[in-house]
Structures are given as structure tokens and as C-alpha cells.
Amino acid sequence: LYGAFVVRAIRLADRKGLLAIVIGDTWMSIKSFEAMRLRLLDGHAFDSFVHLRDVSNHPDIFGANAAFVVSMTGNRTRRSPFIRLTPLGSERKEHDLRRALSERTADAGYHLASGNDFAAIPGTPVVYWLSENMRRIFSRPTVGSRYQAKAGPGTRDDQIFLRLYWEVDRRKIGVSEKWLLTDKAGEFRKWYAGCSYVMDWEDDGRRIRNHTNPDGSLKSRPQNTQFMLKEGVAWGKVGSGDTSFRWRPQGFGFNDAAPAIFGPHPFRLLGPLNSATATQVLSATGSTLNVQTGMIADLPFGDVGSLEVDEIAEQLVSASKLDWDSQETSWDFSRNPLVALAL
Numbered sequence: 001l002y003g004a005f006v007v008r009a010i011r012l013a014d015r016k017g018l019l020a021i022v023i024g025d026t027w028m029s030i031k032s033f034e035a036m037r038l039r040l041l042d043g044h045a046f047d048s049f050v051h052l053r054d055v056s057n058h059p060d061i062f063g064a065n066a067a068f069v070v071s072m073t074g075n076r077t078r079r080s081p082f083i084r085l086t087p088l089g090s091e092r093k094e095h096d097l098r099r100a101l102s103e104r105t106a107d108a109g110y111h112l113a114s115g116n117d118f119a120a121i122p123g124t125p126v127v128y129w130l131s132e133n134m135r136r137i138f139s140r141p142t143v144g145s146r147y148q149a150k151a152g153p154g155t156r157d158d159q160i161f162l163r164l165y166w167e168v169d170r171r172k173i174g175v176s177e178k179w180l181l182t183d184k185a186g187e188f189r190k191w192y193a194g195c196s197y198v199m200d201w202e203d204d205g206r207r208i209r210n211h212t213n214p215d216g217s218l219k220s221r222p223q224n225t226q227f228m229l230k231e232g233v234a235w236g237k238v239g240s241g242d243t244s245f246r247w248r249p250q251g252f253g254f255n256d257a258a259p260a261i262f263g264p265h266p267f268r269l270l271g272p273l274n275s276a277t278a279t280q281v282l283s284a285t286g287s288t289l290n291v292q293t294g295m296i297a298d299l300p301f302g303d304v305g306s307l308e309v310d311e312i313a314e315q316l317v318s319a320s321k322l323d324w325d326s327q328e329t330s331w332d333f334s335r336n337p338l339v340a341l342a343l
Helices: 002-012 031-041 089-101 115-119 134-135 202-209 265-274 276-284 293-297 307-326 337-342
Strands: 018-023 043-050 066-069 080-084 110-111 147-149 163-164 180-184 198-199 231-233 245-247 260-264
Touching: 002 031, 002 276, 031 115, 089 110, 115 293, 134 276, 147 265, 147 293, 180 276, 198 202, 245 265, 265 276, 265 307
Parallel strands: 043 080
Antiparallel strands: 018 066, 043 066, 080 110, 147 260, 163 198, 180 198, 231 245, 231 260
16 A cells, blocks of 8 residues: 555655655565556665664564655666665664664675666565675576476366375375375475375376366366476575575476476586575565565576585485484385484
8 A cells, every 4th residue: 555655745745845754664675566566766766775674672673674765856867865774673773873873884784776776676676785796696597498497287186186194195295196296396405305204196187287277177287287397496485584406306296386497407406506695686686485486587596506415415415314314204214314323
């Protein structure tokens, strides 16, 4: 709702005037506010910006943690001051604000950025704190230019078509059997995570492909089935702030909760995606809570990696798989590691 007020305020403001606003900060990066960001930058410029960030323990501010002034006569080339305060109490924020204005350094939370800086990033997020080197990363080839990011089939009735693998006859689990080991994402985990679920994929998913509503319309979403059983780099669509990427070997199914990237040299891509740089890029583009395939395809990691990265990522995957398989719930569990030490 506040987005509508911002757009309306821009229309009402004098063409040579200033517009002061105090609102929440969710609009700064998430995709649904992209149109509002473009409207703010269209023929205008930020005059100044104080990002209060967390205000949960602030005595007189409730949710409104972004205070800024927009100049109606500005343009995208104008570099303006942005102050990023610590997410602590009001007294600390006041101290940090004075420090930022006095020192005017990035370490003190003082940044200069222009509309062009934001426009260079997909979605035009207001990520004023990014360094010049980080901004340049977005000019590199995207993941989507070299790979295919795809979500798996959506059953729309998981209680019918999905089971934990120990709930069904093990003899009926396999590529040519009724039940197919299936990646359903799960908790945050990098490098490798085995599959605890199986999906009814008998006759190439016949029952899922033909699952309908009472009126006869198709209820399921049997999408991208040509990528079933293929090796890829997977992640969980529903995130918790940080996104973890992991290797998924050949022979497994996947659903729409566990999308994946398909293409050559998966380890070469896996390493950079699990890096601190990728975490910053995802945060900058607002791709942290509902991580869609399009967001991953837009990441500027299409030409990164090397043979050395391949080898390091493969070692990390091996270590992560060894850890996963030490759990009794792993499909490949053989014996408890403590028991193995005693033998």
C-alpha cells in the first residue's frame, strides 16, 4: 500500500521541489517493487538517504526504517549520500549517524551511489552499499546464458504422490519402478544432500501427468520432465535468508520445490554459487526468500570457475556426502562411523 502513496506523492510534488519520505525498506530490492523503483529514478534522484535498518527496539519508530529525500529535478547520474546504520538500538544509531556524517567513509556507513549504479543491476535494486568491484560483476555473462535453470513437476497433492523412502517397499524404488528417489529440497545445506523422498513416477509419471481437479481441469504441473534423472546443481526454492546450492547426481527426480541448473561442468558452477560473493549478489537482488529459476538464471556467474574450482568443489561434495551418508536415514547408509572406528 505504501508504494501507491509514494507514486502518488511523486505525481503531486512540484517539478522543482523535494519529496521527503519515511517508509519500510522492503521496496529496495524485492522484485514486486521494481516498477516503483523505476518510477522513483525516472527523472528524479535521491538527495539523501538514511537506512535505519532494524527498528524493532526503537522507541518511536514502527517498521518505517528508510528515510530519504527525492529531488524532482535530479537524474540518474547524480551521486548522492546514503547512510547505512547498525541494526542495534536508537542510541547506537544516533552515534553511528554522527560518525558517518563526520568521517564520510564506507567503514563508517557512508556511501555515495547514483541511479545508474542501481540500473546496472537486474531489477534496479537500491543496493547503495555495493563496492565498485561488486557492481562490475553484474556485467559478466549470466548463468542463463550458459545453463538452463528449471523447476521440476508440481504434483499439487504431495500427500498422494510423495512418500519418505522408508515408507514404501524398497524393491519398488528405482528408475524403472513405481517410486523414484526425488529431491524435495529441505533444510539449508551446501554441496550435497541425499534424497529422503520418493515420488510416484510409474509409467513416466502417468498419474501425476493426469492428476485433475473435480471439474476435469489439470491440477498438477508436469513441467520440465525432460530434465528428470539428469545431473545438476540444485537449491531450495523457499529460502531462509541464505541460499545453499548442492550437487545432484544422475538418476534422481525433483519437484518444483527443488529447482536445478543443468549444463556442462556442474562443479565449476557449484563452487562460485556457494561463495560469499554469490551470497552478496543474491542479497543485493532480493533473491533470498523465494528463489525462482529466473533469479538464478540472472546471476552473473556464467563464465566463472576453472579446473581448480572443479577439483575443490568435488572434494567438498565428497566430504558433504560422507557426512550425509553417516546418518541412518541416508539411502546409502552402511554403518555408523563410530562403529566403523571400532572395527
